[in-house]
Amino acid sequence: GDSVTQMEGPVTLSEEAFLTINCTYTATGYPSLFWYVQYPGEGLQLLLKATKADDKGSNKGFEATYRKETTSFHLEKGSVQVSDSAVYFCALRDLGDDMRFGAGTRLTVKP
Amino acid sequence: GAGVSQSPSNKVTEKGKDVELRCDPISGHTALYWYRQRLGQGLEFLIYFQGNSAPDKSGLPSDRFSAERTGESVSTLTIQRTQQEDSAVYLCASSLEGGMPNYGYTFGSGTRLTVV
Numbered sequence: 001g002d003s004v005t006q007m008e009g010p011v012t013l014s015e016e017a018f019l020t021i022n023c024t025y026t027a028t029g030y031p032s033l034f035w036y037v038q039y040p041g042e043g044l045q046l047l048l049k050a051t052k053a054d055d056k057g058s059n060k061g062f063e064a065t066y067r068k069e070t071t072s073f074h075l076e077k078g079s080v081q082v083s084d085s086a087v088y089f090c091a092l093r094d095l096g097d098d099m100r101f102g103a104g105t106r107l108t109v110k111p
Numbered sequence: 112g113a114g115v116s117q118s119p120s121n122k123v124t125e126k127g128k129d130v131e132l133r134c135d136p137i138s139g140h141t142a143l144y145w146y147r148q149r150l151g152q153g154l155e156f157l158i159y160f161q162g163n164s165a166p167d168k169s170g171l172p173s174d175r176f177s178a179e180r181t182g183e184s185v186s187t188l189t190i191q192r193t194q195q196e197d198s199a200v201y202l203c204a205s206s207l208e209g210g211m212p213n214y215g216y217t218f219g220s221g222t223r224l225t226v227v
């Protein structure tokens with residue numbers, strides 16, 4: 001079945017560092033891909049999404065490009081802030097199926 | 112409503128007692144999901160409702176867990192005879208329509224359940 005694999009955390013960065021969180025997927029169809037963010041004590045929030053190959057999702061300085069050839073949807077940000085400290089979940093959703101979530105990657109940004 | 116609302120936000124209960132958790136989805140969202148998230152862990156799927164169809168209960172961990180949803184409105188998750196391993200955050204999410212890949216989920220803030 002469809003699945004998502006994301007890099008294990010925790011990831012610790014200094015403020016203004018470059019962030020990459022890797023995500024790869026396995027799917028039989030043509031899924032949409034998502035990144036969700038969970039701040040401490042809160043539910044998950046949609047961060048960005050891409051619905052077809054080569055689409056780039058972006059929000060709040062974060063970007064991810066839907067790469068069909070490498071089955072990847074890596075999350076990037078050029079300069080992280082302390083407020084970006086959270087858990088990030090990669091997810092996919094295929095036609096007729098439910099959302100499949102990765103295990104989550106905890107990011108801590110230190111001042 | 113504007114978002115997915117869950118209540119209570121926190122619940123402390125004694126082992127062996129029953130608890131009921133509530134989720135009020137976004138109006139018009141036909142799909143509703145319950146997840147469990149243990150401390151520091153990922154999401155564990157529990158149950159899925161789509162409109163008036165029979166729910167997908169495949170994720171419920173034991174017969175102590177049950178959930179109901181009236182039409183396309185409020186859902187309640189009931190845990191009977193709670194155990195300490197039930198301690199977790201219970202997250203509810205709704206979606207405009209189940210099975211449509213373009214639609215993301217909107218999550219509530221969760222109910223933090225502590226069984227003592």
